[in-house]
Amino acid sequence: xxxxxxxxxxxxxxxxxxxxxxxxxxxxxxxxxxxxxxxxxxxxxxxxxxxxxxxxxxxxxxxxxxxxxxxxxxxxxxxxxxxxxxxxxxxxxxxxxxxxxxxxxxxxxxxxxxxxxxxxxxxxxxxxxxxxxxxxxxxxxxxxxxxxxxxxxxxxxxxxxxxxxxxxxxxxxxxxxxxxxxxxxxxxxxxxxxxxxxxxxxxxxxxxxxxxxxxxxxxxxxxxxxxxxxxxxxxxxxxxxxxxxxxxxxxxxxxxxxxxxxxxxxxxxxxxxxxxxxxxxxxxxxxxxxxxxxxxxxxxxxxxxxxxxxxxxxxxxxxxxxxxxxxxxxxxxxxxxxxxxxxxxxxxxxxxxxxxxxxxxxxxxxxxxxxxxxxxxxxxxxxxxxxxxxxxxxxxx
Numbered sequence: 260x261x262x263x264x265x266x267x268x269x270x271x272x273x274x275x276x277x278x279x280x281x282x283x284x285x286x287x288x289x290x291x292x293x294x295x296x297x298x299x300x301x302x303x304x305x306x307x308x309x310x311x312x313x314x315x316x317x318x319x320x321x322x323x324x325x326x327x328x329x330x331x332x333x334x335x336x337x338x339x340x341x342x343x344x345x346x347x348x349x350x351x352x353x354x355x356x357x358x359x360x361x362x363x364x365x366x367x368x369x370x371x372x373x374x375x376x377x378x379x380x381x382x383x384x385x386x387x388x389x390x391x392x393x394x395x396x397x398x399x400x401x402x403x404x405x406x407x408x409x410x411x412x413x414x415x416x417x418x419x420x421x422x423x424x425x426x427x428x429x430x431x432x433x434x435x436x437x438x439x440x441x442x443x444x445x446x447x448x449x450x451x452x453x454x455x456x457x458x459x460x461x462x463x464x465x466x467x468x469x470x471x472x473x474x475x476x477x478x479x480x481x482x483x484x485x486x487x488x489x490x491x492x493x494x495x496x497x498x499x500x501x502x503x504x505x506x507x508x509x510x511x512x513x514x515x516x517x518x519x520x521x522x523x524x525x526x527x528x529x530x531x532x533x534x535x536x537x538x539x540x541x542x543x544x545x546x547x548x549x550x551x552x553x554x555x556x557x558x559x560x561x562x563x564x565x566x567x568x569x570x571x572x573x574x575x576x577x578x579x580x581x582x583x584x585x586x587x588x589x590x591x592x593x594x595x596x597x598x599x600x601x602x603x604x605x606x607x608x609x610x611x612x613x614x615x616x617x618x619x620x621x622x623x624x625x626x627x628x629x630x631x632x633x634x635x636x637x638x639x640x641x642x643x644x645x646x647x648x649x650x651x652x653x654x655x656x
Contacts, residue, residue: 260363260364260365260393261363261364261365261391261392261393262365262366262367262391262392262393263364263365263366263367263389263390263391263392264366264367264368264389264390264391264392265366265367265368265369265387265388265389265390265570266383266385266387266388266389266390267369267379267380267383267385268356268367268368268369270379271355271356271369271375271376271379272375273375274374274375275334275335276333276334276335277334278334278373278374278375279374279617280374280620280621280624281326281330281334282351282354282355282372282373283326283327283329283330283336284325284326284327284330285325285519285520285521285624285628286519286628286629287317287319287320287322288319288320288327288348288350288351289317289318289319289348289350290313290318290319290320290348290350291348291349291350292318293349294347294348294349295313295318295348298313305341305342308328308329308337311328312328312329325521336351338351354370354373355369355370355372355373355375355376356368356369356370357369357370359571359574359575361408361413361574361577362407362408362410362413362577363410364413364574366389366570366574368570368571370623370627370628371567371619371620371622371623371627372620372623372624372627372628373620374616374617374620376620377616377619377620377623378616380563380564380567380619381559381560381563381564381612381615381616381619382559382560382563382612383563384559386424386428386559386562386563386566387563387566387567387570408577408578409577411459412458412577413574413577414459415458415459415462416573416574416576416577416582417574418462418463418466419444419445419448419462419466419573419582420569420570420573420574422444422465422466422469422470423441423444423445423569423573423586424566424569425470426440426441426444426469426470427441427562427565427566427569428562428566429475430558431475432475434558434561435655435656436475436478436479436482436655438565438590438593438594438655439478439482439652439655440469440474440475440478441565441586441589441590442586442587442590442648442651442652442655443469443478443648443652444465444469444586445582445583445585445586445587446583446648447465448461448462448465448582448583449581449582449583451465452580452582453580482652485649485652499544499547499656500540500544501653501656502653502654502655502656503534503535503540503543505645505650505651505653505654506534506594506595506598506654507531507534507535508645509591509594509595509645509654510527510530510531510534510535510595510598511531512639512643512645513527513595514527515635516625516626516629516631516632516635517629517631517632518625519624519625519628519629519632520621520624520625523625526621529602530598530599530602533602533605533606534598534601534602534605538605546601546604546605547601549604549610550600550601550604550610553604553610553611554600554610554615557611557612557615560612560615560616561593561615564592564593564596564615564619565589565590565592565593568588568589568592568593569585569586569589572585572588572589573585573586573589581637581641583640584637584640584641587640587646587651588636588637588640590651590655591636591640591646591651592622592623592626594654594655595622596615596618596619596622599618599621599622600614600615600618603618
């Protein structure tokens with residue numbers, strides 16, 4: 260088993276009662292079987308509290324006003340107070356640290372849904388760099404493969420992720436074009452991923468094309484041609500208005516999601532009302548230009564944001580083969596978070612690092628901390644015309 264650990268991983272320290280959005284609120288916390296059996300053996304007042312505070316049917320802590328029953332009025336955990344860290348269930352011990360398993364490779368990283376972890380991820384000067392480790396323990400646990408995967412496919416996916424990282428960190432290319440090139444590259448890889456036996460050759464060939472000298476200029480000319488075609492078909496509408504229409508459709512598609520954040524539905528409704536109804540095209544465009552100028556010093560943070568999504572999800576295509584869908588999820592996440600920041604800028608006049616960090620962890624908590632919501636988006640990316648290649652490229656105009 261080979262372990263790849265995020266370079267900033269060991270620097271994380273929980274903020275406890277000082278956290279602006281505790282992980283003890285908003286979702287049910289599942290208890291692993293080992294901890295559950297240990298809790299059942301505890302006697303006394305704490306044992307009674309555990310008996311009443313755990314739902315045996317779901318093996319989750321019960322909730323009180325959307326918070327775990329052991330979350331006290333001081334913003335701390337009563338179980339931690341009584342039993343120490345060793346007395347926490349595995350989920351509470353691990354969060355916001357999480358692992359992704361790919362056969363004989365395991366990647367360990369921080370989750371964006373924690374405010375402190377989000378800050379570390381976005382401010383990471385190593386741009387999500389990994390440290391590789393081979394465990395000294397050669398026992399059964401260290402060598403156990405949780406899933407059987409094709410090593411050949413995994414190597415191809417690692418190459419795809421490496422190329423995407425290079426494209427998205429090339430600051431000689433405009434930001435939106437980098438996202439567009441990443442989408443187009445993943446789309447081209449997907450075509451051959453599904454139909455050609457010589458997948459590895461095509462990954463190498465497409466990598467060379469997209470990283471070749473002059474590739475950004477050729478891609479820009481191609482995109483310019485698409486813009487001119489669109490303008491010709493809609494002469495009365497500003498070219499950049501298509502972007503607003505697409506993003507409005509994206510946010511409305513998020514309406515049926517499971518509300519992990521209590522205020523999610525209200526926030527989404529307010530964003531859609533202000534951005535796409537109260538603001539006309541010119542107002543929206545003006546705020547976009549102002550917002551981009553305000554964010555000129557946050558290139559590292561925006562790059563880290565998209566790299567986080569790619570590092571977290573892309574290798575998962577080893578199981579379902581959906582390379583393009585993983586990159587769609589990254590671009591979708593970045594643009595929705597940007598719309599949230601734009602809304603805050605337009606309504607509160609704030610557009611800085613703190614606003615980006617908050618928008619990022621809120622989005623992550625609503626989307627990434629719900630399997631239902633992730634599956635909802637994955638299905639939408641496959642079936643909904645809003646998320647075809649050209650439709651998503653128009654959202655990057």
